[in-house]
Amino acid sequence: MLLREVEYAKPTSVSDALSALAAHDGARALAGGQTLINVMKARAASPDVLVDLNGLDELKGIELAADGTLTIGAMTSYTELMASAEAKARPILAEVVSTIADVQVRNRGTVGGNVCANDPTNHLPPLMTAIGARMTIAGAGGEREVPAEEFFLGVYMTAVGPGELLTRITIPAGKHDGFAAITLGADGTCIANAAASLNGSLRVALGCVDAVPVLLQPASADEDAVRAAVQSANLDPPSDVHASAEYRAHLAEVLALRAARQAKERA
Amino acid sequence: MSDHQVTVTVNGVEYEREVEARKLLIHFVRDDLDLTGSHIGCDTGNCGACSMIVNGTLVKSCMMLAVQADGATVETVEGLAEGDELTPLQQSFSEHHALQCGYCTPGMLISATALLRANPSPSEEEIRKALQGNICRCTGYWNIFEAVKAVAK
Ligand SMILES: Cc1cc2nc3c(=O)[nH]c(=O)nc-3n(C[C@H](O)[C@H](O)[C@H](O)COP(=O)(O)OP(=O)(O)OC[C@H]3O[C@@H](n4cnc5c(N)ncnc54)[C@H](O)[C@@H]3O)c2cc1C
Numbered sequence: 001m002l003l004r005e006v007e008y009a010k011p012t013s014v015s016d017a018l019s020a021l022a023a024h025d026g027a028r029a030l031a032g033g034q035t036l037i038n039v040m041k042a043r044a045a046s047p048d049v050l051v052d053l054n055g056l057d058e059l060k061g062i063e064l065a066a067d068g069t070l071t072i073g074a075m076t077s078y079t080e081l082m083a084s085a086e087a088k089a090r091p092i093l094a095e096v097v098s099t100i101a102d103v104q105v106r107n108r109g110t111v112g113g114n115v116c117a118n119d120p121t122n123h124l125p126p127l128m129t130a131i132g133a134r135m136t137i138a139g140a141g142g143e144r145e146v147p148a149e150e151f152f153l154g155v156y157m158t159a160v161g162p163g164e165l166l167t168r169i170t171i172p173a174g175k176h177d178g179f180a181a182i183t184l185g186a187d188g189t190c191i192a193n194a195a196a197s198l199n200g201s202l203r204v205a206l207g208c209v210d211a212v213p214v215l216l217q218p219a220s221a222d223e224d225a226v227r228a229a230v231q232s233a234n235l236d237p238p239s240d241v242h243a244s245a246e247y248r249a250h251l252a253e254v255l256a257l258r259a260a261r262q263a264k265e266r267a
Numbered sequence: 268m269s270d271h272q273v274t275v276t277v278n279g280v281e282y283e284r285e286v287e288a289r290k291l292l293i294h295f296v297r298d299d300l301d302l303t304g305s306h307i308g309c310d311t312g313n314c315g316a317c318s319m320i321v322n323g324t325l326v327k328s329c330m331m332l333a334v335q336a337d338g339a340t341v342e343t344v345e346g347l348a349e350g351d352e353l354t355p356l357q358q359s360f361s362e363h364h365a366l367q368c369g370y371c372t373p374g375m376l377i378s379a380t381a382l383l384r385a386n387p388s389p390s391e392e393e394i395r396k397a398l399q400g401n402i403c404r405c406t407g408y409w410n411i412f413e414a415v416k417a418v419a420k
């Protein structure tokens with residue numbers, strides 16, 4: 001498909017990237033392109049300028065601090081995350097990204113792009129919400145940090161504003177996590193998914209049922225408490241060819257239980 | 268719109284060309300370089316017919332811009348055989364009837380080549396996982412799987 005005409009810039013520093021993004025209203029960051037290029041083919045977005053982040057070494061790599069805190073650069077690909085010794089400190093991360101699509105998509109798709117795209121069926125928004133990740137956003141006025149539960153604002157919308165970039169994701173120490181999904185075929189698109197984290201009190205985040213991940217904080221990790229938390233969320237999920245709203249709400253409850261059980265078994 | 272000067276090495280041959288930023292890598296390789304081995308199946312990132320190896324990494328070239336390949340080394344299906352000498356994998360595809368219409372074959376061969384390079388002794392599960400991004404409408408996958416398995420050590 002021939003894309004609409006577009007300008008292209010490949011900055012080599014974050015500050016140059018921010019200037020390029022700020023210089024044009026129609027500028028858009030290009031990460032792995034595994035969503036954006038397809039969106040451009042469909043003309044659902046037609047940026048005037050693509051600011052390619054692939055030259056920004058500052059946004060790559062994973063660091064593990066002595067206290068177990070992980071810092072993942074926004075431009076880290078899924079494949080790099082899977083191969084990272086540091087990322088094993090939070091095993092759920094590699095487990096989940098290894099089920100995203102296929103080798104080719106994992107080779108180019110990035111952790112930052114996944115959360116910035118904020119497609120309601122994506123794997124990482126609920127996972128990052130459940131594990132209490134914090135997103136660092138850089139803009140003309142410097143950096144700010146936003147917790148995951150305030151990062152996802154709507155379908156395809158996040159706290160990253162015009163002229164800003166997500167630079168890294170910070171994840172606290174913890175190992176007792178779970179993830180469950182019903183997908184369209186093995187490693188396919190999620191019809192519904194749920195992430196859970198039991199590091200301290202239980203946090204469960206449901207995906208595919210609303211514009212943004214639905215965060216639940218059940219009173220305990222017991223099945224009844226998890227079930228009650230899902231029910232009191234009064235889910236009103238979308239209906240589509242794969243699942244009716246009612247069925248999707250049912251799946252959300254089942255998956256919340258599965259994810260919470262997995263987190264508990266690891267505790 | 269400004270054109271970009273790119274230098275790309277495809278199957279060992281260096282090409283210098285002007286490209287528009289909007290041109291996808293698959294179109295650059297097929298239309299500008301006339302290397303039509305790689306196919307466009309879905310143009311949505313699902314089928315893998317456009318798979319290429321870029322700087323050693325397997326990608327779907329319909330989701331990458333040609334300007335992004337500036338300075339890169341690209342491998343396509345045309346680069347596999349040495350003249351008439353098929354690679355063991357290509358020979359195995361032939362022997363195992365791993366193709367019918369052949370549309371998916373360039374992508375399958377490139378994906379399986381990337382797998383065997385990184386992991387010469389893949390398990391059955393690893394072979395299946397490695398070919399997940401490549402859709403075949405004809406064979407039912409079984410003979411493709413057998414062909415790859417036969418050359419795995
Ligand atoms: C066939 C196929 C199947 C897929 N299946 C799944 C799936 O099951 N689950 C899943 O989670 N994903 C899936 N994906 C999507 C894939 O994971 C994408 O890689 C991801 O959604 C976007 O990441 P990206 O790096 O490719 O970003 P891009 O496509 O480059 O960018 C996506 C959006 O985020 C913005 N952006 C990216 N990085 C930044 C940044 N650092 N700062 C500010 N804005 C930024 C871009 O401007 C753009 O708007 C699939 C993709 C394909 C092609």
Ligand code: FES
Nearest residue numbers: 308309310315329
């Ligand atoms: S044409 Fe690129 S994945 Fe189908």
Ligand code: FES
Nearest residue numbers: 367371403404405
């Ligand atoms: S042989 Fe026809 S699509 Fe695979």
